[in-house]
Amino acid sequence: MESILKADIFFFISSISVVIITLVLLVAGFYFIKIIRNFYKISNILKDYTENANKELRDMGDHVRNSSLFTFLFGREKKKSEQDKRSKKSI
Numbered sequence: 001m002e003s004i005l006k007a008d009i010f011f012f013i014s015s016i017s018v019v020i021i022t023l024v025l026l027v028a029g030f031y032f033i034k035i036i037r038n039f040y041k042i043s044n045i046l047k048d049y050t051e052n053a054n055k056e057l058r059d060m061g062d063h064v065r066n067s068s069l070f071t072f073l074f075g076r077e078k079k080k081s082e083q084d085k086r087s088k089k090s091i
Contacts, residue, residue, distance in 0.1 A: 064070055065077065
């Protein structure tokens with residue numbers, strides 16, 4: 001009789017612990033999903049900012065290359081066909 005009582009107490013305690021562990025895992029999973037969603041949103045925002053910065057830097061570079069001061073100091077850009085002709089002559 002005493003062993004049946006001990007077995008009942010063991011199963012009662014183990015079932016309570018399984019329920020508590022399951023609840024803790026569900027709450028942790030919920031917060032983990034929220035964190036992953038936040039990282040996804042942040043990465044999309046950063047991607048948009050880097051694309052915009054890339055476009056602005058390219059536009060700024062084109063503007064600087066086309067400015068009269070840059071052309072006066074460094075000369076005009078050579079076209080690829082002129083560079084190819086010169087490289088073929090030296091070979």
